Amino acid sequence: MNRESLLRQIGWFAAAVGLALFLTVLVTLPSGAPPLTTIFVLFQGGLGSLSKFGQALSVWVPLTLCSVGLLIPFTARLWNIGVEGQVIMGAIFCTAALRPFDGGGAGQIILALAAAALGGALWALLSGLLRVFGRVHEIFSGLGLNFVALGVILWLIFGPWKRPGIASMSGTEPLDVSLWLAKVGSLSVTWAGLGLALAAIVLAAVLLHRTGWGLKLRAVGENPKAATLFALGPRRRLLQAFLLCGAMAGLAGATQVLAVYHRLLPSISSSYGYTGLLVGMMASYRLGLAPFICLFFAVLNVGSIQLPLQLGLDSSLSGVIQGVMVLSVFIVQGVRLWLAKRGEAA
Amino acid sequence: MIVLSDIHKQYGRVRANDGISLTLEPGRIYALVGENGAGKSTLMRVLAGHTRPTSGSIEVNGERLSHLTPALARRHGVGMLYQDPLDFPAMPVWENFQLGAPRRTKRQVVDILGELSFRLDACFLPDEPVSSLTVGERQLLELLRLLDLGATTLILDEPTTGITPEQKQDLFNLLMTLAREENHTVVLVTHKLSEALEMADAIFVMRQGRLVCTLTPPYDEHELVSRMFGEAARGEVAPMPEVDETAAPRLDMRDVLFAGPKYSMGPLNFTARPGECIGLAGLDGSGQELFLRGLCGLDRMPGGKLVLNGREYGSNDFKILRRAGVQFVPADRLQLALFPALNLMEHITLAFPDRKEDRQKFYDEQCVERFNLRAHPDTHASELSGGNQQRLLLSLIPDDAALLLMEHPTRGLDAGSSRQVWNHLKERCANGATLIYFSPDLEEVLEHSHRVAVFYDRGLAAVVDRERATMETVGALMAGKPAAEVFGNRAKAAAEGGAR
Numbered sequence: 001m002n003r004e005s006l007l008r009q010i011g012w013f014a015a016a017v018g019l020a021l022f023l024t025v026l027v028t029l030p031s032g033a034p035p036l037t038t039i040f041v042l043f044q045g046g047l048g049s050l051s052k053f054g055q056a057l058s059v060w061v062p063l064t065l066c067s068v069g070l071l072i073p074f075t076a077r078l079w080n081i082g083v084e085g086q087v088i089m090g091a092i093f094c095t096a097a098l099r100p101f102d103g104g105g106a107g108q109i110i111l112a113l114a115a116a117a118l119g120g121a122l123w124a125l126l127s128g129l130l131r132v133f134g135r136v137h138e139i140f141s142g143l144g145l146n147f148v149a150l151g152v153i154l155w156l157i158f159g160p161w162k163r164p165g166i167a168s169m170s171g172t173e174p175l176d177v178s179l180w181l182a183k184v185g186s187l188s189v190t191w192a193g194l195g196l197a198l199a200a201i202v203l204a205a206v207l208l209h210r211t212g213w214g215l216k217l218r219a220v221g222e223n224p225k226a227a228t229l230f231a232l233g234p235r236r237r238l239l240q241a242f243l244l245c246g247a248m249a250g251l252a253g254a255t256q257v258l259a260v261y262h263r264l265l266p267s268i269s270s271s272y273g274y275t276g277l278l279v280g281m282m283a284s285y286r287l288g289l290a291p292f293i294c295l296f297f298a299v300l301n302v303g304s305i306q307l308p309l310q311l312g313l314d315s316s317l318s319g320v321i322q323g324v325m326v327l328s329v330f331i332v333q334g335v336r337l338w339l340a341k342r343g344e345a346a
Numbered sequence: 347m348i349v350l351s352d353i354h355k356q357y358g359r360v361r362a363n364d365g366i367s368l369t370l371e372p373g374r375i376y377a378l379v380g381e382n383g384a385g386k387s388t389l390m391r392v393l394a395g396h397t398r399p400t401s402g403s404i405e406v407n408g409e410r411l412s413h414l415t416p417a418l419a420r421r422h423g424v425g426m427l428y429q430d431p432l433d434f435p436a437m438p439v440w441e442n443f444q445l446g447a448p449r450r451t452k453r454q455v456v457d458i459l460g461e462l463s464f465r466l467d468a469c470f471l472p473d474e475p476v477s478s479l480t481v482g483e484r485q486l487l488e489l490l491r492l493l494d495l496g497a498t499t500l501i502l503d504e505p506t507t508g509i510t511p512e513q514k515q516d517l518f519n520l521l522m523t524l525a526r527e528e529n530h531t532v533v534l535v536t537h538k539l540s541e542a543l544e545m546a547d548a549i550f551v552m553r554q555g556r557l558v559c560t561l562t563p564p565y566d567e568h569e570l571v572s573r574m575f576g577e578a579a580r581g582e583v584a585p586m587p588e589v590d591e592t593a594a595p596r597l598d599m600r601d602v603l604f605a606g607p608k609y610s611m612g613p614l615n616f617t618a619r620p621g622e623c624i625g626l627a628g629l630d631g632s633g634q635e636l637f638l639r640g641l642c643g644l645d646r647m648p649g650g651k652l653v654l655n656g657r658e659y660g661s662n663d664f665k666i667l668r669r670a671g672v673q674f675v676p677a678d679r680l681q682l683a684l685f686p687a688l689n690l691m692e693h694i695t696l697a698f699p700d701r702k703e704d705r706q707k708f709y710d711e712q713c714v715e716r717f718n719l720r721a722h723p724d725t726h727a728s729e730l731s732g733g734n735q736q737r738l739l740l741s742l743i744p745d746d747a748a749l750l751l752m753e754h755p756t757r758g759l760d761a762g763s764s765r766q767v768w769n770h771l772k773e774r775c776a777n778g779a780t781l782i783y784f785s786p787d788l789e790e791v792l793e794h795s796h797r798v799a800v801f802y803d804r805g806l807a808a809v810v811d812r813e814r815a816t817m818e819t820v821g822a823l824m825a826g827k828p829a830a831e832v833f834g835n836r837a838k839a840a841a842e843g844g845a846r
Contacts, residue, residue, distance in 0.1 A: 060615055230696050
């Protein structure tokens with residue numbers, strides 16, 4: 001990319017951020033909040049201290065796993081909206097793998113991670129099979145399976161896996177401390193989590209841009225009919241893409257269980273799957289951008305906890321800002337295309 | 347009277363129309379000829395108000411305008427008939443006819459349709475869905491609709507593609523009536539010279555976006571050809587390759603049934619020898635598409651056996667047949683055969699995974715030298731011209747492919763590229779490959795086939811040798827005349843002629 005077009009890209013991105021801030025201010029005004037203070041508190045809450053940055057990173061890990069995973073099926077033009085359910089299934093499988101153990105070490109943790117990846121991958125495979133053999137669009141099957149996964153986790157927490165005597169939204173019996181992932185110093189982010197997220201980024205980059213597999217996957221997404229003529233095995237490849245994404249989403253679920261909550265909660269996924277979709281859209285599905293946007297969203301997420309404390313606002317405002325960000329990017333892209341088209345016609 | 351003056355139309359760097367001025371007078375039939383991509387369609391779209399010219403002016407009935415809109419064009423009586431009729435197949439005839447017209451009751455519409463049909467010697471059932479009409483009838487309906495809307499200038503874009511020779515004659519007679527008796531202006535856009543020579547009072551020749559010349563009768567066909575194609579007109583057409591009559595058949599179909607998404611056909615019995623070029627003729631949807639797609643394994647084969655190079659196949663699995671040397675090239679290259687956003691190198695990597703290491707060399711040898719594909723290897727497939735797309739596809743077919751199945755091999759190609767494609771295909775046949783292809787252009791089928799297989803009503807109607815395959819015989823078979831009748835009469839006529 002040459003310098004000028006890079007500058008222009010940054011300019012357009014700045015325009016999108018500006019629009020997003022403007023729209024956010026519009027949203028906050030009716031609630032009586034001072035707009036600039038609100039935004040300041042948000043970022044202060046996410047970046048104000050090292051420990052807050054650590055919290056942001058611990059959000060960044062599952063979010064990055066989800067959004068990087070999503071890029072793989074998207075390369076084949078698949079919208080794996082079922083990623084949310086795959087996170088939940090990962091968490092469930094992770095918990096299930098650890099139930100026989102009262103304590104343990106690296107061996108049990110690796111087993112749990114493997115189980116989580118398997119759980120997510122199997123749940124994604126369901127979407128994939130429905131898509132490839134049943135001609136059910138993955139958006140519909142994914143959305144449906146998300147609800148099923150939510151039903152399963154609620155049933156487990158209030159049924160077979162409930163704490164002795166109490167069944168509540170507060171989840172299952174906490175894990176033994178020996179099964180928690182090791183933290184980075186005093187920060188809340190874990191070494192294993194960071195390692196998994198970075199490994200996922202590298203794996204996706206190599207797979208998609210350096211191997212024949214990635215090229216074939218792109219070809220399948222580009223034109224499935226031509227892929228059949230080239231004997232590229234489009235069905236197999238689509239299923240593989242689902243499996244990989246599901247495995248990464250499952251690992252995201254595992255980090256939620258092993259590193260953040262240390263038990264299974266109904267809201268274990270923290271909606272990171274859906275947020276991951278937003279990240280993907282905002283990054284226009286470019287791998288290079290996704291981790292940074294994940295960080296930005298993670299900071300917003302952590303910072304929003306300060307809103308009720310300091311300003312008496314609802315913490316869901318950060319969700320509003322994230323949504324507004326994505327919409328702004330789309331609006332700016334649309335304006336850009338429109339201008340380009342008009343420039344061509346004139 | 348319509349006067350176009352100095353019309354320019356630019357698409358990015360491409361000059362589709364480059365300073366075109368011409369005058370259309372009422373009561374005359376004009377032909378606009380030129381190769382594909384010469385700018386004919388753009389010019390006509392400007393005239394019909396679908397495209398806004400970059401500069402230039404249009405004078406209609408004394409009114410000077412910088413551009414037309416579809417509504418303005420209609421008000422000035424300009425109507426365009428597109429190559430693929432722009433109608434709504436699920437809707438009945440009368441509703442299609444009513445589209446765009448002022449509010450009328452069904453009864454009024456039916457009356458007007460009947461009156462117009464009577465005047466122009468056509469026949470329509472108002473309640474029949476348009477999907478059950480032939481392409482020729484749909485064209486005619488569209489023509490009636492335009493006339494009903496008050497069109498006095500009729501533009502017909504390649505109207506004879508996909509209709510039988512008989513339907514073509516009817517259409518031409520109708521156009522002649524409209525021009526001579528009702529003082530309409532008719533513009534016939536075509537790349538078939540014979541039609542222009544037969545019909546036109548004046549021929550506009552376009553080349554590379556410019557109006558090269560306007561010819562008036564008497565026409566010199568040789569001059570027309572050289573004006574139209576320039577240098578490209580000169581060039582050798584390879585002769586038909588010899589077929590070894592004694593060789594074992596390459597392909598033997600035994601009671602084969604094919605089932606596509608819309609219809610099924612069979613049982614088919616057909617054989618083809620190595621080196622043979624077999625053209626499939628038939629109107630759209632007569633079965634030739636399913637024949638090719640079934641043969642390569644893209645559509646199902648519920649029954650029968652395929653024998654390929656002596657090996658028997660009870661099912662037509664695409665991958666197995668591909669490994670046995672069956673290659674399929676669809677007509678819609680960008681939609682079905684190429685990856686629009688992948689570049690040339692990536693296509694080569696996908697087609698020949700084992701040549702990944704020396705793909706640059708492969709590209710230089712195969713694409714550039716052998717196929718004259720002049721494009722940077724980083725070019726996306728979607729940016730290639732139709733000719734280069736076909737060159738790329740042909741260069742991706744392995745040399746040892748035994749059975750080539752092609753849909754309209756020269757679709758969208760100019761004369762020079764078409765000749766190059768045919769010479770290449772004949773070279774492959776001379777080296778022992780078998781080619782089975784279809785083309786909606788009957789002349790092309792007759793020119794490049796050892797045998798012509800004619801399809802009618804979703805079945806194989808007849809297989810005709812090169813000697814007996816003429817415009818009349820194949821045209822009659824395509825229209826559904828039984829083979830016995832077509833050849834029986836001719837045999838009888840020949841016998842009578844001999845007796846005299």
